[in-house]
Amino acid sequence: MIPFNKPYLSGKETIYISQAVASGKISGNGDFTMKCQYFFESKYHFKKCLLTTSCTDALEMAAILISISEGDEVIVPSYTFVSSALAFVREGARIVFADSEKNNPNIDVSKLETLITHKTKAIVVVHYAGVACDMDAVMELSRKHNLYIIEDAAQAIDSYYKNRPLGSIGHLSTFSFHETKNIISGEGGMLAINDERLIPRSEIIWEKGTNRASFFRGEINKYGWVDTGSSFLPSEVTAAFLYAQLECLDAIQAKRKAIWNTYNKGLQLLKTKGVGLPFIPDYATNNAHMFYLVLRSEEERSVLIKYLKKVKVQAVFHYLSLHKSDYYLKKNQSELPQSDLYTKHLLRLPFYYELSKEDQESIIVHILNFFNNE
Numbered sequence: 196m197i198p199f200n201k202p203y204l205s206g207k208e209t210i211y212i213s214q215a216v217a218s219g220k221i222s223g224n225g226d227f228t229m230k231c232q233y234f235f236e237s238k239y240h241f242k243k244c245l246l247t248t249s250c251t252d253a254l255e256m257a258a259i260l261i262s263i264s265e266g267d268e269v270i271v272p273s274y275t276f277v278s279s280a281l282a283f284v285r286e287g288a289r290i291v292f293a294d295s296e297k298n299n300p301n302i303d304v305s306k307l308e309t310l311i312t313h314k315t316k317a318i319v320v321v322h323y324a325g326v327a328c329d330m331d332a333v334m335e336l337s338r339k340h341n342l343y344i345i346e347d348a349a350q351a352i353d354s355y356y357k358n359r360p361l362g363s364i365g366h367l368s369t370f371s372f373h374e375t376k377n378i379i380s381g382e383g384g385m386l387a388i389n390d391e392r393l394i395p396r397s398e399i400i401w402e403k404g405t406n407r408a409s410f411f412r413g414e415i416n417k418y419g420w421v422d423t424g425s426s427f428l429p430s431e432v433t434a435a436f437l438y439a440q441l442e443c444l445d446a447i448q449a450k451r452k453a454i455w456n457t458y459n460k461g462l463q464l465l466k467t468k469g470v471g472l473p474f475i476p477d478y479a480t481n482n483a484h485m486f487y488l489v490l491r492s493e494e495e496r497s498v499l500i501k502y503l504k505k506v507k508v509q510a511v512f513h514y515l516s517l518h519k520s521d522y523y524l525k526k527n528q529s530e531l532p533q534s535d536l537y538t539k540h541l542l543r544l545p546f547y548y549e550l551s552k553e554d555q556e557s558i559i560v561h562i563l564n565f566f567n568n569e
Protein backbone atom coordinates (compact mmCIF):
# COMPACT_ATOMS: atom_id res chain seq x y z
CA MET A 196 0.00 0.00 0.00
CA ILE A 197 1.29 3.49 -0.81
CA PRO A 198 0.33 5.25 2.42
CA PHE A 199 -1.20 8.69 2.58
CA ASN A 200 1.53 9.96 4.92
CA LYS A 201 4.87 8.78 6.21
CA PRO A 202 6.79 10.81 8.79
CA TYR A 203 10.25 11.74 7.52
CA LEU A 204 13.29 11.60 9.78
CA SER A 205 16.27 13.73 8.83
CA GLY A 206 18.64 11.44 10.75
CA LYS A 207 19.78 13.68 13.59
CA GLU A 208 16.62 13.46 15.71
CA THR A 209 17.86 10.71 18.04
CA ILE A 210 21.34 12.27 18.26
CA TYR A 211 19.88 15.55 19.50
CA ILE A 212 17.48 13.72 21.81
CA SER A 213 20.48 11.91 23.33
CA GLN A 214 22.20 15.25 23.79
CA ALA A 215 19.15 16.67 25.54
CA VAL A 216 18.94 13.64 27.82
CA ALA A 217 22.68 13.74 28.56
CA SER A 218 22.47 17.44 29.42
CA GLY A 219 20.37 16.62 32.46
CA LYS A 220 17.77 19.22 31.49
CA ILE A 221 14.83 17.50 29.83
CA SER A 222 11.90 19.63 30.98
CA GLY A 223 10.86 22.61 28.86
CA ASN A 224 12.42 25.95 27.91
CA GLY A 225 16.01 24.69 27.68
CA ASP A 226 18.67 25.01 24.99
CA PHE A 227 16.86 23.15 22.21
CA THR A 228 13.61 25.04 22.84
CA MET A 229 15.49 28.33 22.64
CA LYS A 230 17.35 27.27 19.49
CA CYS A 231 14.08 26.36 17.77
CA GLN A 232 12.42 29.61 18.82
CA TYR A 233 15.43 31.63 17.67
CA PHE A 234 15.36 29.80 14.34
CA PHE A 235 11.83 31.06 13.65
CA GLU A 236 12.37 34.54 15.05
CA SER A 237 15.43 35.13 12.88
CA LYS A 238 14.35 33.36 9.67
CA TYR A 239 10.75 34.56 9.49
CA HIS A 240 10.85 37.72 11.64
CA PHE A 241 8.17 36.57 14.07
CA LYS A 242 8.54 38.96 17.01
CA LYS A 243 8.47 36.27 19.70
CA CYS A 244 8.05 32.50 19.46
CA LEU A 245 7.04 29.98 22.11
CA LEU A 246 7.07 26.26 21.41
CA THR A 247 3.93 24.44 22.51
CA THR A 248 2.91 20.80 22.68
CA SER A 249 0.55 21.23 19.70
CA CYS A 250 -1.02 23.80 17.42
CA THR A 251 -4.20 23.20 19.40
CA ASP A 252 -2.36 24.37 22.53
CA ALA A 253 -1.01 27.40 20.69
CA LEU A 254 -4.58 28.30 19.66
CA GLU A 255 -5.73 27.90 23.27
CA MET A 256 -2.93 30.23 24.36
CA ALA A 257 -4.04 32.71 21.71
CA ALA A 258 -7.62 32.66 23.02
CA ILE A 259 -6.40 33.30 26.58
CA LEU A 260 -3.96 36.00 25.46
CA ILE A 261 -6.58 38.10 23.70
CA SER A 262 -8.82 37.67 26.77
CA ILE A 263 -11.73 35.99 25.07
CA SER A 264 -14.69 35.91 27.43
CA GLU A 265 -18.35 34.94 27.51
CA GLY A 266 -20.29 36.71 24.78
CA ASP A 267 -17.36 37.54 22.51
CA GLU A 268 -17.73 36.52 18.89
CA VAL A 269 -14.91 35.01 16.87
CA ILE A 270 -15.13 34.50 13.11
CA VAL A 271 -13.65 31.17 11.97
CA PRO A 272 -13.83 29.35 8.64
CA SER A 273 -16.14 26.35 8.75
CA TYR A 274 -13.83 24.27 6.56
CA THR A 275 -10.95 23.71 8.99
CA PHE A 276 -9.71 21.50 11.78
CA VAL A 277 -11.79 21.50 14.98
CA SER A 278 -9.10 23.26 17.05
CA SER A 279 -9.33 26.51 15.04
CA ALA A 280 -12.77 26.98 16.63
CA LEU A 281 -12.61 24.88 19.79
CA ALA A 282 -9.80 26.88 21.41
CA PHE A 283 -12.06 29.95 21.44
CA VAL A 284 -15.21 28.05 22.43
CA ARG A 285 -13.37 26.89 25.57
CA GLU A 286 -12.95 30.51 26.65
CA GLY A 287 -16.66 31.24 26.14
CA ALA A 288 -16.72 32.67 22.62
CA ARG A 289 -19.59 32.27 20.21
CA ILE A 290 -18.21 31.15 16.86
CA VAL A 291 -19.50 32.76 13.70
CA PHE A 292 -18.57 30.45 10.86
CA ALA A 293 -17.46 31.83 7.50
CA ASP A 294 -17.53 30.26 4.06
CA SER A 295 -14.61 29.33 1.79
CA GLU A 296 -13.61 30.85 -1.52
CA LYS A 297 -14.85 29.39 -4.79
CA ASN A 298 -11.38 28.68 -6.22
CA ASN A 299 -9.71 27.39 -3.02
CA PRO A 300 -10.74 26.38 0.50
CA ASN A 301 -9.44 29.54 2.23
CA ILE A 302 -11.86 31.84 4.05
CA ASP A 303 -13.76 34.11 1.64
CA VAL A 304 -12.49 37.51 2.77
CA SER A 305 -14.96 39.41 0.58
CA LYS A 306 -17.83 38.08 2.72
CA LEU A 307 -16.26 38.72 6.14
CA GLU A 308 -17.44 42.24 6.81
CA THR A 309 -21.11 41.21 6.86
CA LEU A 310 -20.28 38.81 9.73
CA ILE A 311 -18.71 41.48 11.97
CA THR A 312 -20.84 42.83 14.85
CA HIS A 313 -20.04 44.99 17.89
CA LYS A 314 -19.30 41.74 19.75
CA THR A 315 -16.68 40.48 17.28
CA LYS A 316 -13.27 40.27 18.93
CA ALA A 317 -11.16 38.28 16.49
CA ILE A 318 -10.94 36.62 13.11
CA VAL A 319 -9.11 33.33 12.70
CA VAL A 320 -7.76 32.76 9.21
CA VAL A 321 -6.47 29.35 8.14
CA HIS A 322 -3.90 29.22 5.34
CA TYR A 323 -5.27 26.01 3.88
CA ALA A 324 -2.64 23.74 2.30
CA GLY A 325 -0.11 26.45 3.17
CA VAL A 326 -1.61 28.88 0.65
CA ALA A 327 -2.01 32.42 1.96
CA CYS A 328 -5.35 34.06 2.63
CA ASP A 329 -5.62 37.63 1.32
CA MET A 330 -3.94 39.18 4.34
CA ASP A 331 -3.99 42.84 3.21
CA ALA A 332 -7.77 42.72 3.10
CA VAL A 333 -7.92 40.88 6.44
CA MET A 334 -5.61 43.38 8.17
CA GLU A 335 -7.65 46.24 6.73
CA LEU A 336 -10.76 44.80 8.41
CA SER A 337 -8.76 44.41 11.61
CA ARG A 338 -7.83 48.10 11.64
CA LYS A 339 -11.30 49.29 10.67
CA HIS A 340 -13.14 47.23 13.31
CA ASN A 341 -10.40 46.91 15.95
CA LEU A 342 -10.16 43.12 15.76
CA TYR A 343 -7.41 40.68 16.57
CA ILE A 344 -6.24 38.54 13.66
CA ILE A 345 -5.04 35.03 14.42
CA GLU A 346 -3.30 33.13 11.65
CA ASP A 347 -3.82 29.40 12.00
CA ALA A 348 -0.63 28.62 10.09
CA ALA A 349 -0.61 24.94 11.10
CA GLN A 350 -0.04 24.00 7.46
CA ALA A 351 1.79 27.13 6.41
CA ILE A 352 5.41 26.87 7.53
CA ASP A 353 7.82 28.49 5.06
CA SER A 354 5.08 30.00 2.91
CA TYR A 355 4.64 33.64 1.93
CA TYR A 356 2.11 36.37 1.19
CA LYS A 357 3.57 39.14 -1.03
CA ASN A 358 7.06 38.20 0.20
CA ARG A 359 6.00 38.27 3.85
CA PRO A 360 6.25 34.97 5.77
CA LEU A 361 2.89 33.54 6.80
CA GLY A 362 2.63 33.78 10.54
CA SER A 363 4.31 37.20 10.63
CA ILE A 364 1.26 39.27 9.65
CA GLY A 365 -1.51 38.63 12.19
CA HIS A 366 -1.29 39.67 15.85
CA LEU A 367 -0.77 36.01 16.73
CA SER A 368 -0.13 32.90 14.71
CA THR A 369 0.00 29.21 15.41
CA PHE A 370 1.98 26.37 13.84
CA SER A 371 1.80 22.58 14.05
CA PHE A 372 4.58 20.02 14.02
CA HIS A 373 2.21 17.07 14.07
CA GLU A 374 3.59 14.13 12.10
CA THR A 375 1.34 14.92 9.14
CA LYS A 376 2.84 18.39 8.59
CA ASN A 377 5.96 19.42 6.60
CA ILE A 378 8.19 19.78 9.68
CA ILE A 379 7.41 17.45 12.55
CA SER A 380 8.12 16.48 16.14
CA GLY A 381 5.43 13.83 16.64
CA GLU A 382 3.07 16.15 18.44
CA GLY A 383 4.21 19.75 18.62
CA GLY A 384 3.35 23.35 17.87
CA MET A 385 4.30 26.97 18.27
CA LEU A 386 2.73 30.30 19.04
CA ALA A 387 4.21 33.34 17.30
CA ILE A 388 3.42 36.67 18.95
CA ASN A 389 3.77 39.63 16.58
CA ASP A 390 1.88 42.21 18.65
CA GLU A 391 4.48 43.38 21.16
CA ARG A 392 1.82 44.31 23.72
CA LEU A 393 0.98 40.62 24.07
CA ILE A 394 4.54 39.36 24.64
CA PRO A 395 4.97 39.75 28.42
CA ARG A 396 1.74 37.91 29.22
CA SER A 397 2.42 35.16 26.67
CA GLU A 398 5.36 33.76 28.65
CA ILE A 399 3.30 33.74 31.84
CA ILE A 400 0.39 31.86 30.27
CA TRP A 401 2.93 29.43 28.79
CA GLU A 402 4.46 28.70 32.21
CA LYS A 403 1.31 27.84 34.22
CA GLY A 404 0.40 31.41 35.09
CA THR A 405 3.76 32.12 36.74
CA ASN A 406 6.52 34.62 35.98
CA ARG A 407 9.07 31.81 35.95
CA ALA A 408 10.61 32.70 32.56
CA SER A 409 11.34 36.18 33.80
CA PHE A 410 12.85 34.73 37.01
CA PHE A 411 15.23 32.49 35.06
CA ARG A 412 16.45 35.48 33.08
CA GLY A 413 17.28 37.10 36.41
CA GLU A 414 14.78 39.93 36.00
CA ILE A 415 13.00 39.22 39.30
CA ASN A 416 14.25 37.48 42.46
CA LYS A 417 11.36 35.10 43.07
CA TYR A 418 8.57 33.75 40.94
CA GLY A 419 4.94 33.11 41.72
CA TRP A 420 1.41 32.83 40.45
CA VAL A 421 0.43 36.03 38.65
CA ASP A 422 -2.13 35.15 35.93
CA THR A 423 -4.10 32.34 34.32
CA GLY A 424 -2.32 29.81 32.13
CA SER A 425 -1.44 26.16 31.79
CA SER A 426 1.50 23.90 31.01
CA PHE A 427 1.80 24.66 27.32
CA LEU A 428 5.52 24.07 26.83
CA PRO A 429 6.98 20.86 25.39
CA SER A 430 9.89 18.98 26.93
CA GLU A 431 13.41 19.33 25.58
CA VAL A 432 13.07 15.85 24.08
CA THR A 433 10.44 17.17 21.68
CA ALA A 434 12.40 20.36 20.99
CA ALA A 435 15.55 18.34 20.21
CA PHE A 436 13.60 16.31 17.64
CA LEU A 437 12.21 19.48 16.13
CA TYR A 438 15.61 21.15 15.90
CA ALA A 439 16.95 18.26 13.81
CA GLN A 440 14.06 18.85 11.39
CA LEU A 441 14.56 22.60 11.23
CA GLU A 442 18.18 22.14 10.20
CA CYS A 443 16.89 20.28 7.12
CA LEU A 444 14.00 22.60 6.37
CA ASP A 445 15.31 23.80 2.99
CA ALA A 446 15.97 20.26 1.75
CA ILE A 447 12.59 19.05 2.96
CA GLN A 448 10.80 21.94 1.27
CA ALA A 449 12.69 21.50 -2.02
CA LYS A 450 11.81 17.81 -2.18
CA ARG A 451 8.16 18.42 -1.31
CA LYS A 452 7.88 21.11 -3.98
CA ALA A 453 9.26 18.70 -6.58
CA ILE A 454 6.61 16.14 -5.57
CA TRP A 455 3.89 18.79 -5.73
CA ASN A 456 5.00 19.95 -9.18
CA THR A 457 4.98 16.38 -10.48
CA TYR A 458 1.37 15.93 -9.37
CA ASN A 459 0.37 19.29 -10.74
CA LYS A 460 1.90 18.65 -14.15
CA GLY A 461 0.76 15.05 -14.36
CA LEU A 462 -2.85 15.80 -13.46
CA GLN A 463 -3.46 19.07 -15.41
CA LEU A 464 -5.61 17.17 -17.90
CA LEU A 465 -8.26 16.60 -15.24
CA LYS A 466 -9.11 20.30 -15.34
CA THR A 467 -10.62 19.85 -18.81
CA LYS A 468 -13.03 17.38 -17.22
CA GLY A 469 -14.09 19.80 -14.51
CA VAL A 470 -12.01 18.30 -11.70
CA GLY A 471 -10.37 21.01 -9.57
CA LEU A 472 -6.66 21.15 -8.71
CA PRO A 473 -5.04 23.40 -6.07
CA PHE A 474 -5.18 27.10 -6.94
CA ILE A 475 -2.37 29.43 -5.85
CA PRO A 476 -3.29 33.14 -6.07
CA ASP A 477 -0.63 35.58 -7.40
CA TYR A 478 -0.01 36.95 -3.91
CA ALA A 479 0.76 33.52 -2.44
CA THR A 480 3.58 31.00 -2.63
CA ASN A 481 3.26 27.24 -2.43
CA ASN A 482 4.93 25.41 0.48
CA ALA A 483 3.89 22.01 -0.87
CA HIS A 484 2.00 20.95 2.23
CA MET A 485 -0.55 18.89 0.31
CA PHE A 486 -1.94 18.02 -3.08
CA TYR A 487 -5.66 17.61 -3.51
CA LEU A 488 -8.36 17.12 -6.11
CA VAL A 489 -11.81 18.69 -6.00
CA LEU A 490 -14.03 16.05 -7.56
CA ARG A 491 -17.30 16.65 -9.35
CA SER A 492 -19.46 14.89 -6.80
CA GLU A 493 -19.33 13.17 -3.43
CA GLU A 494 -20.16 9.90 -5.13
CA GLU A 495 -17.28 10.28 -7.58
CA ARG A 496 -14.95 10.82 -4.62
CA SER A 497 -16.12 7.61 -2.92
CA VAL A 498 -15.69 5.61 -6.11
CA LEU A 499 -12.20 7.02 -6.70
CA ILE A 500 -11.13 6.27 -3.10
CA LYS A 501 -12.27 2.66 -3.57
CA TYR A 502 -10.58 2.42 -6.97
CA LEU A 503 -7.29 3.70 -5.54
CA LYS A 504 -7.54 1.38 -2.57
CA LYS A 505 -7.84 -1.56 -4.94
CA VAL A 506 -4.58 -0.57 -6.63
CA LYS A 507 -3.02 -0.05 -3.19
CA VAL A 508 -3.05 3.74 -2.97
CA GLN A 509 -4.37 5.38 0.17
CA ALA A 510 -6.16 8.69 -0.52
CA VAL A 511 -8.08 10.46 2.24
CA PHE A 512 -10.40 13.38 2.75
CA HIS A 513 -10.80 15.64 5.74
CA TYR A 514 -12.76 18.43 7.37
CA LEU A 515 -16.49 18.15 7.74
CA SER A 516 -18.01 21.65 7.82
CA LEU A 517 -17.80 22.68 11.48
CA HIS A 518 -21.03 24.67 11.28
CA LYS A 519 -22.82 21.35 10.71
CA SER A 520 -20.98 19.38 13.40
CA ASP A 521 -22.95 17.67 16.15
CA TYR A 522 -21.16 19.77 18.75
CA TYR A 523 -21.85 23.12 17.18
CA LEU A 524 -25.16 22.88 15.39
CA LYS A 525 -26.66 26.33 15.71
CA LYS A 526 -30.16 27.10 14.49
CA ASN A 527 -29.36 30.48 13.00
CA GLN A 528 -26.17 29.56 11.19
CA SER A 529 -26.51 30.49 7.54
CA GLU A 530 -25.68 28.13 4.71
CA LEU A 531 -22.02 27.89 3.72
CA PRO A 532 -22.13 26.19 0.32
CA GLN A 533 -18.42 26.32 -0.50
CA SER A 534 -17.44 24.78 2.83
CA ASP A 535 -19.95 22.00 2.21
CA LEU A 536 -18.59 21.51 -1.29
CA TYR A 537 -15.01 20.94 -0.06
CA THR A 538 -16.38 18.70 2.69
CA LYS A 539 -17.90 16.44 0.05
CA HIS A 540 -15.61 16.79 -2.97
CA LEU A 541 -12.02 17.30 -1.79
CA LEU A 542 -9.58 14.38 -1.84
CA ARG A 543 -5.96 14.43 -0.64
CA LEU A 544 -3.35 12.35 -2.45
CA PRO A 545 -0.38 10.59 -0.79
CA PHE A 546 2.21 13.23 0.06
CA TYR A 547 5.44 12.68 1.95
CA TYR A 548 9.16 13.28 1.56
CA GLU A 549 10.00 9.68 0.74
CA LEU A 550 7.30 9.21 -1.90
CA SER A 551 9.33 7.65 -4.72
CA LYS A 552 9.19 8.76 -8.36
CA GLU A 553 7.87 5.32 -9.38
CA ASP A 554 5.13 5.32 -6.77
CA GLN A 555 4.08 8.82 -7.67
CA GLU A 556 4.02 8.03 -11.39
CA SER A 557 1.83 5.02 -10.69
CA ILE A 558 -0.59 7.11 -8.60
CA ILE A 559 -0.87 9.62 -11.46
CA VAL A 560 -1.40 6.90 -14.06
CA HIS A 561 -4.10 5.22 -11.95
CA ILE A 562 -5.95 8.51 -11.51
CA LEU A 563 -5.73 9.34 -15.23
CA ASN A 564 -7.00 5.84 -16.05
CA PHE A 565 -9.92 6.30 -13.72
CA PHE A 566 -11.03 9.37 -15.66
CA ASN A 567 -10.18 7.99 -19.10
CA ASN A 568 -12.67 5.19 -18.70
CA GLU A 569 -15.64 7.54 -18.79
Ligand SMILES: *Cc1c(COP(=O)(O)O)cnc(C)c1O
Binds near residue numbers: 276372383
Ligand atom coordinates in the same frame (compact mmCIF):
# COMPACT_ATOMS: atom_id res chain seq x y z
C1 LIG B 1 -3.05 20.18 11.98
C2 LIG B 1 -3.89 21.38 12.19
C3 LIG B 1 -4.25 21.83 13.47
C4 LIG B 1 -3.93 21.08 14.72
O1 LIG B 1 -2.59 20.87 14.95
P1 LIG B 1 -2.13 20.00 16.22
O2 LIG B 1 -0.67 20.31 16.30
O3 LIG B 1 -2.41 18.58 15.87
O4 LIG B 1 -2.89 20.45 17.39
C5 LIG B 1 -4.96 23.01 13.59
N1 LIG B 1 -5.35 23.70 12.50
C6 LIG B 1 -5.06 23.27 11.26
C7 LIG B 1 -5.49 24.10 10.09
C8 LIG B 1 -4.33 22.10 11.06
O5 LIG B 1 -4.06 21.69 9.82
